[in-house]
Amino acid sequence: MKNFTWMIGGEAGFGIMTTGLAFAKIATRLGYHTFDYVEYPSLIRGGHNAYEVHVSEKELTYLAPTIDVLTCLNKETYEKHKSRLTIDSYVVYDDSEFEFEGEVRKISVPFKKIMAEFKGQAVMRNTIAMGATLAVIGTPLEVFIKVIEEQFSRKGEEVVNFNKQFAKAGYDHVINNNQNLTIKMTQRENVETKMVLTGNDAFALGAVIADCKFYCAYPMTPSSTVLTTLAAWGNKTGMVVRHAEDEISVVNTAIGSSFAGARSAVGTSGGGFALMVESLSFSGVTEIPLVVFLAQRPGPATGMPTWTEQGDLLFAVHSGHGEFPKIVLAPGTVEEMVEMTAHAFNLADVYQMPVVILSDMYLSEGHKSIAKNYIDKLITDYKVDRGALLESLPVDPQAQGKAKSFPRYKVTEDGISPRLIPGVPGYFYQANSYEHLEDGHTTEEAAPRIAQVDKRARKWLTYLTKDFQAPKVYGEIETAETVFVSWGSNKGAVLQTQKKLSESGHQTAFIHFTYMYPLDRKKVMDVFKHEKRYVLVENNSTGQFGKLLLAEVGIEIKEKILRYDGRALSAEYIISKLNK
Amino acid sequence: MATLQDFSGYNPTWCPGCGDFGIGLSVKQAFVQMGYDPSSLAVVFGIGCSGNMNDFLNAYAIHSLHGRSIPNAIGIKLANHKLPVVAIVGDGDCYGEGGNHLLHACRGNHDITVIVHDNGVYGLTTGQVAPTAEKGFKSKSTPAGIIETPINPLSFAITSGATFVAQSFAGDAAHLSMMIKEAISHKGFSLVNVLQPCVTFNKVNTYQYYLKHIYKLAADYDPSDFKSSVSKSLEMGEEKFPLGVVYKTERPVYHEQIDALHKDTLIKNKRFTDFDKIVGGFI
Numbered sequence: 001m002k003n004f005t006w007m008i009g010g011e012a013g014f015g016i017m018t019t020g021l022a023f024a025k026i027a028t029r030l031g032y033h034t035f036d037y038v039e040y041p042s043l044i045r046g047g048h049n050a051y052e053v054h055v056s057e058k059e060l061t062y063l064a065p066t067i068d069v070l071t072c073l074n075k076e077t078y079e080k081h082k083s084r085l086t087i088d089s090y091v092v093y094d095d096s097e098f099e100f101e102g103e104v105r106k107i108s109v110p111f112k113k114i115m116a117e118f119k120g121q122a123v124m125r126n127t128i129a130m131g132a133t134l135a136v137i138g139t140p141l142e143v144f145i146k147v148i149e150e151q152f153s154r155k156g157e158e159v160v161n162f163n164k165q166f167a168k169a170g171y172d173h174v175i176n177n178n179q180n181l182t183i184k185m186t187q188r189e190n191v192e193t194k195m196v197l198t199g200n201d202a203f204a205l206g207a208v209i210a211d212c213k214f215y216c217a218y219p220m221t222p223s224s225t226v227l228t229t230l231a232a233w234g235n236k237t238g239m240v241v242r243h244a245e246d247e248i249s250v251v252n253t254a255i256g257s258s259f260a261g262a263r264s265a266v267g268t269s270g271g272g273f274a275l276m277v278e279s280l281s282f283s284g285v286t287e288i289p290l291v292v293f294l295a296q297r298p299g300p301a302t303g304m305p306t307w308t309e310q311g312d313l314l315f316a317v318h319s320g321h322g323e324f325p326k327i328v329l330a331p332g333t334v335e336e337m338v339e340m341t342a343h344a345f346n347l348a349d350v351y352q353m354p355v356v357i358l359s360d361m362y363l364s365e366g367h368k369s370i371a372k373n374y375i376d377k378l379i380t381d382y383k384v385d386r387g388a389l390l391e392s393l394p395v396d397p398q399a400q401g402k403a404k405s406f407p408r409y410k411v412t413e414d415g416i417s418p419r420l421i422p423g424v425p426g427y428f429y430q431a432n433s434y435e436h437l438e439d440g441h442t443t444e445e446a447a448p449r450i451a452q453v454d455k456r457a458r459k460w461l462t463y464l465t466k467d468f469q470a471p472k473v474y475g476e477i478e479t480a481e482t483v484f485v486s487w488g489s490n491k492g493a494v495l496q497t498q499k500k501l502s503e504s505g506h507q508t509a510f511i512h513f514t515y516m517y518p519l520d521r522k523k524v525m526d527v528f529k530h531e532k533r534y535v536l537v538e539n540n541s542t543g544q545f546g547k548l549l550l551a552e553v554g555i556e557i558k559e560k561i562l563r564y565d566g567r568a569l570s571a572e573y574i575i576s577k578l579n580k
Numbered sequence: 581m582a583t584l585q586d587f588s589g590y591n592p593t594w595c596p597g598c599g600d601f602g603i604g605l606s607v608k609q610a611f612v613q614m615g616y617d618p619s620s621l622a623v624v625f626g627i628g629c630s631g632n633m634n635d636f637l638n639a640y641a642i643h644s645l646h647g648r649s650i651p652n653a654i655g656i657k658l659a660n661h662k663l664p665v666v667a668i669v670g671d672g673d674c675y676g677e678g679g680n681h682l683l684h685a686c687r688g689n690h691d692i693t694v695i696v697h698d699n700g701v702y703g704l705t706t707g708q709v710a711p712t713a714e715k716g717f718k719s720k721s722t723p724a725g726i727i728e729t730p731i732n733p734l735s736f737a738i739t740s741g742a743t744f745v746a747q748s749f750a751g752d753a754a755h756l757s758m759m760i761k762e763a764i765s766h767k768g769f770s771l772v773n774v775l776q777p778c779v780t781f782n783k784v785n786t787y788q789y790y791l792k793h794i795y796k797l798a799a800d801y802d803p804s805d806f807k808s809s810v811s812k813s814l815e816m817g818e819e820k821f822p823l824g825v826v827y828k829t830e831r832p833v834y835h836e837q838i839d840a841l842h843k844d845t846l847i848k849n850k851r852f853t854d855f856d857k858i859v860g861g862f863i
Contacts, residue, residue, distance in 0.1 A: 025863070028863075029863070193863060194863070195859065195862035195863055196862055196863075197862055201862065205858070205859075208852060208855075208858065209855075211851040211852070213659070213846050213847070213849065214655070214658065214659060214846065216655075233858050234839075234840065235839055235840075236852070236854070236857045236858060237852040237858070238840040238846075238849050238852055239840070239852070240658050240838055240840055240841070240846055242654075242658070244651065244684070245680055245681065245683070245684035246680060248647075248648065248651070248680075248681075249648075249650075249651040249654075249680070249681050249684065250651075252644070252645075252648040252651035252652050252655065252681075253651040253652070253654050253655040253658070254655060255642075255651075255652055255655060256624070256642070256651060256652035256653060256654060256655020256656045256657075256658075256659070257655035257656065257658055257659035257846070258655070258659075259642055259652070259655070259656060259659075260622070260655065260656040260659035260660045260663070260847060261659060261660065261847040262658075262659035262660075262846050262847050264655070264659075278645060279645060279648065282644070282645050282648075286642070372859070372863070375855075375859060376855075379855050384851065402582075402586055402617075403582070403586065403617050403618040403619045403638065405638070421847065422622050422640035422656070422660070422663065423619065423620070423622070423640065423660055423662070423663050424619065425619045425620070426619055427619055428618035428619055428638050428639055428640050428641070429640065429641075430634055430639075430640075430641035430642065430643055431641070431642045431643070432634065432642075432643040433627075433642075433643050433644060433645055434643060440641075441589070441590065441635050442632075442634065442635050442643070
């Protein structure tokens with residue numbers, strides 16, 4: 001089967017999201033790979049929602065420029081997306097509701113009539129549409145019937161059967177009235193089990209794998225589904241999830257629980273992160289581990305809440321007043337999100353510092369199918385590393401039964417000091433937001449100040465030596481005519497760009513950064529040792545990573561492809577800008 | 581058994597005559613009398629003269645940011661609910677910068693104790709007005725007198741859902757340590773508002789002033805009645821400051837309503853490994 005893209009659109013609030021995800025799961029259950037994305041306005045009712053799923057026999061990391069099957073629950077869907085249709089595209093719609101000019105393959109389905117006949121509720125238009133869509137793409141209805149059974153079985157057979165008749169009516173109408181349908185999405189043989197995950201799901205799963213015990217958040221698009229997913233899992237996983245009164249409380253509750261010994265994380269978007277940054281600095285100086293999930297959306301201020309951008313990289317890098325070490329990571333795909341999230345908890349514990357994981361709307365809310373084996377292996381291989389954490393400590397016999405001060409901020413060669421869980425008998429210490437001595441007491445003296453600043457900074461050096469990962473290179477830099485440099489969620493779009501350009505004989509390489517900050521100058525310089533045409537690709541208006549690369553490594557990339565219209569980068573966009 | 585000396589850290593740097601000395605002593609007395617040692621509890625300090633007690637009191641502690649002690653305390657409690665958790669904060673810290681946290685901690689009935697140094701001014705930043713100062717109070721930041729009316733910590737906490745609200749006076753260490761002990765023993769969110777003279781920056785609310793305006797609640801006062809507790813707390817607005825437990829009730833505490841914390845503390849819970857239970861939802 002050739003790759004194809006299906007899109008469903010309709011009014012917000014009527015089940016488009018659920019239907020889109022059900023379609024992605026049907027495709028993966030049949031053995032296909034999927035990559036999807038949702039478009040929706042920042043409101044619950046009345047706006048336009050669209051959900052597109054790209055389907056392939058091979059692994060996918062990008063969206064396609066054209067739509068092969070467009071299922072329109074209203075006229076707006078057709079009007080908004082017609083520019084992506086070709087003469088081979090199918091348009092599923094109800095000609096009693098609207099008609100249109102346009103050279104496509106029209107598949108009219110009487111949604112309105114079927115709804116009236118079976119007395120359906122508004123969301124059941126989706127069920128008719130899905131039935132009709134499956135008929136168009138040559139998929140047997142049975143897979144969908146199974147999804148309906150899973151979804152409604154708890155509500156009883158009557159509800160299951162009621163829903164089934166809508167699916168069947170849509171399906172039958174298309175089969176009975178159309179011939180020569182060209183797409184055949186049928187069951188593939190010998191395929192591995194796949195899972196359909198968003199970047200947010202991936203963060204949630206990674207946190208559970210890492211034995212994160214406490215998650216705290218205040219809802220903010222596009223990070224909110226991490227909160228709702230982890231809360232829904234709470235009864236099973238035993239993770240405590242707190243929806244606090246504001247982001248300042250969020251981060252400080254997590255700092256409290258982390259101080260007490262529980263692996264802790266918070267999640268937000270740019271605006272919420274802005275409220276947290278004073279406390280990020282607090283986590284830095286008290287050396288209390290913290291994982292922060294920052295799902296970016298276009299700012300400034302409220303910006304465009306349901307669209308995508310990579311506008312907060314430098315904000316994350318420089319977040320927090322004063323000078324203290326932190327780590328910033330930016331996974332490029334759903335797989336990398338699971339793996340790097342789980343790793344981030346180890347990094348936070350080992351280096352006793354905040355670790356920020358950057359996502360964005362595109363990665364956070366788009367689904368991708370991934371092999372279940374990959375996740376199973378991650379779960380099996382993952383080792384919790386809590387670094388220098390002490391869960392117990394023998395009582396000092398010389399203390400004669402008195403509690404003794406514990407040197408929490410002991411100056412060490414690698415900068416990492418033993419951390420004792422509060423409550424261990426025989427000891428005490430304070431985690432102090434003021435500059436402090438080795439025992440945590442406040443100091444304003446010059447020598448201990450220098451000793452502590454240097455100690456904290458040495459953790460960075462230790463990290464760069466032991467854990468920093470140089471960017472991955474895709475393609476051969478030596479023979480490449482053009483070398484793309486990008487980071488985070490742009491990975492899929494750039495990989496697809498490389499593939500398209502190679503078809504026309506244009507050889508490229510791609511340097512993809514995920515370990516964003518701090519950068520190891522030597523390791524990065526090594527990747528850039530060839531004289532080449534380097535092109536920076538970023539989803540923001542100022543080329544923030546380019547600035548970081550210049551500041552930290554001394555490499556300046558002059559040629560830039562930047563997108564900041566709220567839409568994700570795509571191969572088509574990058575190629576259209578490349579030769580201008 | 582720990583002694584007052586075991587809890588004593590550095591020598592305090594408060595101004596001579598500061599009400600903080602009385603509060604510091606009462607806190608230590610309460611801890612000793614409850615049989616704690618510096619290992620057996622967690623204390624979170626805010627920022628201000630009150631928060632500077634961090635260096636004068638030995639305990640597992642966080643010296644937090646200004647206003648953020650309450651969420652830190654809640655986090656500690658959720659991670660290890662077997663540790664008693666006490667937040668020692670100031671009026672600007674808790675009723676100004678961190679007011680939202682107080683409101684929601686009351687609602688949640690988190691099992692923590694908040695001890696507020698209420699002296700009507702910001703001492704550490706040299707005498708600007710605090711949210712508890714009387715209307716018209718002249719300070720460096722309000723030279724013409726403060727326009728706002730004062731916050732009433734007692735009625736605010738009671739009506740927001742706190743299950744233990746008491747008031748005491750820094751000049752009466754015996755009463756104050758009794759209130760602190762009762763507050764820590766109380767299961768649920770407890771607030772102790774401590775009236776405290778600032779000898780350097782508040783020339784109105786002096787020891788003499790407080791001695792004239794405070795009174796101890798009568799022995800037959802019933803702190804369990806919500807409405808009468810609210811009206812009692814409203815006397816604050818008429819410069820009549822009741823000392824004692826103004827309100828006390830029982831309501832399930834936050835952490836006891838979380839299934840995961842029924843068997844053991846969060847930090848003692850075993851790692852979750854039954855991944856099929858959550859992974860299946862993605863197929």
